Amino acid sequence: MKERLSIVMLAARSTVYKVILLMVVTAAVQTGLYYGWMVRHISPGATWLVSLEMGMSDSFIVLVAGVSFVILCVILCVTGLGPGAKSVYTLRRLAISEKEVLCCFALYNTLVFLLFWMSQILVVMGLCRMYEVLVPVLCEQNGVPISDRFLGPQTVYLAFYRDKYMHSLMPMAEISRWIRNLVLLLGLGICTTTFPNSLRYGKKGVALLVVMVATLGMFCGGVGLLESDLACMVVVLIAGISSAWIALGGVEDEAYI
Amino acid sequence: MIELKEISKVYGSGYTRKKALDKVSLSIPQGQIVGLFGENGAGKTTLMKCILGYIHHDGKVTLDGEPITPKNIIRISYATNEHSFFPGLTAKAHAEFYAEHFPKFSEKRFKALMEFFELPENKPIRHFSTGQKNQFEVVMAMCQGADYILMDEPFAGNDVFNREDFYKVLLGILEPHETVVLSTHLLEEVENFIGRAVLLHNGRIVGDVTTMELEETGRSLMDYVKETYNYRSDRVVKVIRELGSSESDS
Numbered sequence: 053m054k055e056r057l058s059i060v061m062l063a064a065r066s067t068v069y070k071v072i073l074l075m076v077v078t079a080a081v082q083t084g085l086y087y088g089w090m091v092r093h094i095s096p097g098a099t100w101l102v103s104l105e106m107g108m109s110d111s112f113i114v115l116v117a118g119v120s121f122v123i124l125c126v127i128l129c130v131t132g133l134g135p136g137a138k139s140v141y142t143l144r145r146l147a148i149s150e151k152e153v154l155c156c157f158a159l160y161n162t163l164v165f166l167l168f169w170m171s172q173i174l175v176v177m178g179l180c181r182m183y184e185v186l187v188p189v190l191c192e193q194n195g196v197p198i199s200d201r202f203l204g205p206q207t208v209y210l211a212f213y214r215d216k217y218m219h220s221l222m223p224m225a226e227i228s229r230w231i232r233n234l235v236l237l238l239g240l241g242i243c244t245t246t247f248p249n250s251l252r253y254g255k256k257g258v259a260l261l262v263v264m265v266a267t268l269g270m271f272c273g274g275v276g277l278l279e280s281d282l283a284c285m286v287v288v289l290i291a292g293i294s295s296a297w298i299a300l301g302g303v304e305d306e307a308y309i
Numbered sequence: 310m311i312e313l314k315e316i317s318k319v320y321g322s323g324y325t326r327k328k329a330l331d332k333v334s335l336s337i338p339q340g341q342i343v344g345l346f347g348e349n350g351a352g353k354t355t356l357m358k359c360i361l362g363y364i365h366h367d368g369k370v371t372l373d374g375e376p377i378t379p380k381n382i383i384r385i386s387y388a389t390n391e392h393s394f395f396p397g398l399t400a401k402a403h404a405e406f407y408a409e410h411f412p413k414f415s416e417k418r419f420k421a422l423m424e425f426f427e428l429p430e431n432k433p434i435r436h437f438s439t440g441q442k443n444q445f446e447v448v449m450a451m452c453q454g455a456d457y458i459l460m461d462e463p464f465a466g467n468d469v470f471n472r473e474d475f476y477k478v479l480l481g482i483l484e485p486h487e488t489v490v491l492s493t494h495l496l497e498e499v500e501n502f503i504g505r506a507v508l509l510h511n512g513r514i515v516g517d518v519t520t521m522e523l524e525e526t527g528r529s530l531m532d533y534v535k536e537t538y539n540y541r542s543d544r545v546v547k548v549i550r551e552l553g554s555s556e557s558d559s
Contacts, residue, residue, distance in 0.1 A: 058409040066397040137434075141393035144363065145386070146410050149379045 055148055059156035070127050071164055075171045078120040079178075085111040086179045087186075094190040103202050104183045105215035113179070114217045117172055118268055124168055125264055128161050128244040129257075151300050154245055158296075162241025169237065173221050180208040216272040229273070232281040236271070239263045239288035246299035259295030263288050311337040311385075311457055311488075316359050316368035318352075318512075329355040330366070331512040339456055340485050344499050345492040346534060347509035353492040354389075356509070357459045361387055372457075383411055388450035388460045392442055396435035400428060403449060413454025418482060422448040425478055426471075440471070447475070457488045469498070476502045500530045508537050 089111035093102045108114070143153050184203070191198045212218045223229030240263055247257035270284040318330040330352045337343055345353050359366045362377050372381050387393060394403060400423060407414045423430060426444040428437070434445060447463045464472045472495070480502060483489065493499055500520075508516030516537040523533055 055410055058406055062395065062398075062406060065402065066395070137392040137394055137396050138389070139393060139395045141361075141363065141387060141389065141391070142395070145361065145382050147379050147383050148410075 055146070056152065056156050059143075059148070059153055060160045063157050063160040067127055067164070071124065071167070074120060074123055074127065075168060078116060079171065079175045082111075082113050082116050082175050083179065083182070085116065086113060086182065090183065090186060090190060094187065094194055094196050096194045098194065098196045103211075104180060104207055105211040105218065107183065108176070108179070108211070108215045108217060113176075114272060117217070121168070121267065122264065124164070125240070125244055125260070128164060129247045129260065154249065154299060158241045158245040160241075161244045162237050165237045165240045169221070169233065176218055176221055177208075180211065184208070213275055216274050219275060220272050226275060228278050228281045232285050235285045235288050236263075236267055239292035240267065242292040242296050246295040249299045250295065255298060257295070259291040262291040266291075310339060310373060311360060312369075312371045312374075313356075313360065314369045314371075316356070316366055316370065318355050318359060318364065318366040328512050330359065332368070333509075333512070333514055335507065335514060335517075337457070337488060337490060339488050342483075342489045342502065342504045343491065344496075344503035344506045344530075345490055345509065346494075346496060346506060351509040352512040353509055354461050355512075357387065357389075357461050357490070357492065360459065361385060383453075384455055385457045385459060386450040386453040386455035388446045388458070388463045390443065390446075390462045390465045392446055394434050394442070394445060394449060397433055399431050399433055400445060400448075401430045403434070403445075404452075407449065407453060411453045411455075415452045415454055419448065419452040421482075422451060422478075425474075440468070444471070444475075451479075451482075456486055457490065460489065460491045460493075462493055463491070464493075464495075472498060496530055496534060506530055506533070508534060510538065 086107055089107050093107075102110075140150075144150055146153070184207070187203050188198060190196070212222055212224055219226075220229060220233070223233070243257075243260040243263045247260040250257040250259075266284050266287045270280060273280050313333055313335045316330050316333045317328070320327045320329050329350075333352070333356060335356075345356065347353050355364070358364045359368075360370055360377070361382070362370070370377055372384060375381055377385070395406075398406070404414075404416065404419050407419075408416065426441070426448065428441055428445055428448070434442060437445060443464055447460065450458050450460060450463075464475070476499065479489070491499060491503065503520060505519045506516065506523075507514060516533065518533060520530070523530060528536075
């Protein structure tokens with residue numbers, strides 16, 4: 053067990069600082085953008101207050117998250133064990149097989165995506181809190197009337213149903229969306245692991261592109277889109293399983309014959 | 310003992326097809342220091358990679374009669390000029406990682422060799438110079454606690470003093486059960502260090518001799534290599550003479 057943990061730590065050591073930095077920068081940019089949106093829209097002369105979820109869609113929060121997601125995939129794929137050496141030579145001389153090494157890396161990558169997901173939930177909840185605290189202050193300062201329609205005890209709760217991105221981040225009672233998100237995490241974890249491995253064995257890492265496109269294109273969905281969730285899961289599962297099959301098969305062929 | 314039976318390896322296909330190894334059979338008993346010599350492309354690196362199972366090949370490689378698998382591969386270490394370390398990790402982190410995975414990892418030898426090469430322990434390896442990277446590669450191979458230490462051109466780019474000193478240290482620290490297979494072009498430098506020389510040419514073994522046999526016949530390793538490769542020293546004189554006469558004609 054300790055040996056496998058040290059493999060996970062190996063993956064962590066080469067990427068964890070970059071991942072944390074990326075999450076912090078993403079959170080800072082999103083907070084800045086949302087704050088800017090609030091200040092712009094709750095200005096003197098404004099006749100009505102805009103809603104929490106409108107701010108989410110208007111302030112490019114989702115776009116920033118998307119860009120950050122792509123960068124995260126690149127970090128996990130490109131950085132890997134670090135360029136400039138054939139570290140795989142050492143990994144292939146360990147008492148644990150290369151298949152197990154790949155599984156450890158996939159586990160780490162999945163955890164990183166889970167962390168990214170959690171960080172986005174925290175950011176969004178932080179933005180909600182910011183909305184609740186700053187809106188009354190800004191409205192009072194600028195003489196904008198506050199309506200219960202836009203700021204009340206149910207505002208945040210309802211926003212998690214009304215806004216597609218917020219709902220997909222935390223799907224509340226929609227079980228299928230939670231399952232879809234977990235499948236996405238697993239698919240991304242596997243495909244970011246197998247991508248550099250596939251390239252090393254002269255194969256194409258198409259599966260990762262498929263899962264990335266599926267995530268970017270289908271992640272934000274409204275309430276009750278079961279068909280879309282199922283389609284996304286099928287695509288990601290096919291891509292993930294096939295890439296794992298190819299990668300593990302390649303290991304068997306190349307390493308010990 | 311590492312045994313190679315009829316190992317063949319072909320790279321590419323069609324016009325690019327190249328036979329890197331052609332039915333190579335070789336036995337390497339424990340405790341020997343073997344020099345592996347040959348021109349560029351002779352098959353030295355390919356041979357080592359076949360031993361480690363890094364590449365497809367025909368034929369059979371065994372370690373004490375068993376195929377090489379994750380169960381016994383930790384008995385072999387590998388220092389390569391392609392570098393097999395983790396660039397983002399420090400030397401100290403490497404030591405921790407190796408200690409976790411190789412039960413016979415020698416912390417004592419690690420400290421001593423790091424000190425010998427004057428390598429920093431807390432600096433990521435990617436920030437080392439090329440020479441330091443080569444040295445570190447050798448340090449890790451030496452400290453793994455392996456019975457068989459394969460070294461592929463380990464000191465390409467290092468200065469002569471470093472190399473000579475290292476060979477001396479190596480002779481001093483090697484345990485009787487440790488085997489070193491050293492691939493290099495630097496014949497004269499390792500002549501007094503190795504106990505056996507294996508010569509490869511175009512993917513075939515063309516010479517295999519112990520230094521004791523050479524001593525008995527009063528030949529140096531260089532003489533043996535020249536004989537084996539049918540080295541024609543007159544070709545240098547010939548080309549100079551030909552070029553000299555053609556230039557004076559013009």
